[in-house]
Amino acid sequence: MPEAKKNMVWLASYPKSGNTWFRIFLSNLFSDSPLAVHINDLTETTISSNRSIIDSYLGMHSSELTAEEIDKLRPQVFKRFSNEKGETAYVKTHEAWTLNSLGIPIFPKEITKGVLYIIRNPLDLAISYAFHNNESIDETISILNNEFSKLCEQKLKLNIQTQQLLSSWSNHVSSWIDDSKLPVHVIRYEDMLEHPLNAFKRAADFLHLKYEESEIKKAINKSSFDTLKDMETSEGFKERGIHSEAFFRKGKSNEWESGLSKNQIDEIVKHHGKIMKRFGYL
Amino acid sequence: MELPELSPVQNINVDASIGFGKVPEHLPEVRGSGVLFEAAVNDFLFKFKGIGRYRVQNGRRIIIQPEGEALPAEIRLVLLGSGIGALLHQRGMMAIHGSAITDGKQTAIVSGQSGVGKSTLAAGLHELGYSVIADDISVIGLNGKQQFIVEHGIPHLKLWKDVLAHLNQADDLAKVRPQLDKYRKPIPVLEEEAPRLSKIVILNPSNSTDFSYSEILGREKFHLLRTNTYRLQFIDKMNQTEAHFRNLSQLVNSIQMFHANRPHDPKNILEFSKSISEIIFNT
Incomplete structure (x- = not known):
């Protein structure tokens, strides 16, 4: 293997925190077309749990490996992936930053250019994620509170994505921001909504993307919530949750004020108050 | 080695052999590689820690060196997947x-x-x-x-x-x-x-x-x-x-x-x- 390139940008977030919205913004920023990039054509990014990519670098079916074995091999998969990419490769992930059973970080430092961590108020996230999974808010809160929460758990059946450790909301945040020791820029979903130019511009600066303010504004406009919702209504969105009616639902903040009961708010604050306070949610 | 996954046939010419033997850690010449394999023209190595190393040559031979506590079913799983896959490609199939x-x-x-x-x-x-x-x-x-x-x-x-x-x-x-x-x-x-x-x-x-x-x-x-x-x-x-x-x-x-x-x-x-x-x- 040639020397490692520091070209990987991890677009990390808990699900339903604005990761897809940011990826759409990036696709529009990179696009020369006057038209908005279609939501089903986001070719600029892949996901860290993409089974086909993992299989292709391994040379065997990951479906014949345990989740632990896959995680032992994934740092090497990412290094080879990085090696074949150019100056920057964007990879979305919903996984918590973690070590594998060999004690090696799954997301290797030596290939990481940076982490863009997108955070959202867990009170709103709980409602959005409940809709996404078509589960009750109480069930969703228990996912947010569980340090062993997983996505695509490989037990009795196979998924096109490999198993991912999501962990609890607080663990997820601190794993990337505190534990990883990687260069991280945090972007708040609420700032993307309320001060989009400032939020997206600062993210673009962190990623060393040399674009004029007017180009960033244009990309934000092409990624507006109404545009995305219209696209989903007319042609569907392949990333929509299998049980949910729509991926782009409201695109607003503070829905929790009317959408959560006092007990539900208390339960979230009890588990995540410390991190919520740190990021201005309390 | 028993291969219960395959059906026995009779009266045909053997055109590929599979057996146990010594397999090196690396190929003498490598044209390209993946996490678990190395490849060259007519020479291929697959290695999975805990199961074994497999060398596939000239589209005619697969040599397996099992490792540690590898179970026969696991040895066969790799053989009948990536091992056979490499053999087929060496034959241009x-x-x-x-x-x-x-x-x-x-x-x-x-x-x-x-x-x-x-x-x-x-x-x-x-x-x-x-x-x-x-x-x-x-x-x-x-x-x-x-x-x-x-x-x-x-x-x-x-x-x-x-x-x-x-x-x-x-x-x-x-x-x-x-x-x-x-x-x-x-x-x-x-x-x-x-x-x-x-x-x-x-x-x-x-x-x-x-x-x-x-x-x-x-x-x-x-x-x-x-x-x-x-x-x-x-x-x-x-x-x-x-x-x-x-x-x-x-x-x-x-x-x-x-x-x-x-x-x-x-x-x-x-x-x-x-x-x-x-x-x-x-x-």
Whole structure:
């Protein structure tokens, strides 16, 4: 293997925190077309749990490996992936930053250019994620509170994505921001909504993307919530949750004020108050 | 070594041997590599810590050096996957990642990315009375009339526990590995040569509850045949790209191809299999 390139940008977030919205913004920023990039054509990014990519670098079916074995091999998969990419490769992930059973970080430092961590108020996230999974808010809160929460758990059946450790909301945040020791820029979903130019511009600066303010504004406009919702209504969105009616639902903040009961708010604050306070949610 | 997954044959010339022996840590010359393999022209090494090292040479020989506490089922799993895949590519043979099914008049391959449900669909079609010629690796050959056919594959389906449960089938089958809830379900061996390969269906994941399909035309056919080649990543590193391109160019003009969007988590595998059978066998 040639020397490692520091070209990987991890677009990390808990699900339903604005990761897809940011990826759409990036696709529009990179696009020369006057038209908005279609939501089903986001070719600029892949996901860290993409089974086909993992299989292709391994040379065997990951479906014949345990989740632990896959995680032992994934740092090497990412290094080879990085090696074949150019100056920057964007990879979305919903996984918590973690070590594998060999004690090696799954997301290797030596290939990481940076982490863009997108955070959202867990009170709103709980409602959005409940809709996404078509589960009750109480069930969703228990996912947010569980340090062993997983996505695509490989037990009795196979998924096109490999198993991912999501962990609890607080663990997820601190794993990337505190534990990883990687260069991280945090972007708040609420700032993307309320001060989009400032939020997206600062993210673009962190990623060393040399674009004029007017180009960033244009990309934000092409990624507006109404545009995305219209696209989903007319042609569907392949990333929509299998049980949910729509991926782009409201695109607003503070829905929790009317959408959560006092007990539900208390339960979230009890588990995540410390991190919520740190990021201005309390 | 016992290979219970394969059927015994008699009175044919042996054209590839498989045996145990010493396998080096690395190949003397490496043209390209992956996390678990090294490849050169006519020389290939696959190594999986805890299972063993495999060397495949000249399309004629596979040598295995098992490691540690490797179980025979695990040794065979790698052999019958990446080991055979490398052997086929060294021979310049065309292998599609997917399951081949026939109604006795024509053959179709169901291909697509890992985890999309190819084997599940093959199991459903088998339940409906169709014959499964191959699961996971469909090796393309020519018959006496120079028509493309799928060679008989390993006569079993690898199915996850939930699929067996959906099909109301016993899960007292042998596991592919003790750590996984994935089982080998034996299927009858087809006695006669499979009929002409006429269609390839690319199965796509979908978040819709409905089944839909569309015919694939033009350049996309070639592109999808290429990307759904079994162990495509070995080919360039083995210097077999030209042979592969030639093979695909010939095949692409003689088959019809379809996209089929699999309803998410079909509650009724048989119903979905019936819908697919209507496209591929015009039932």
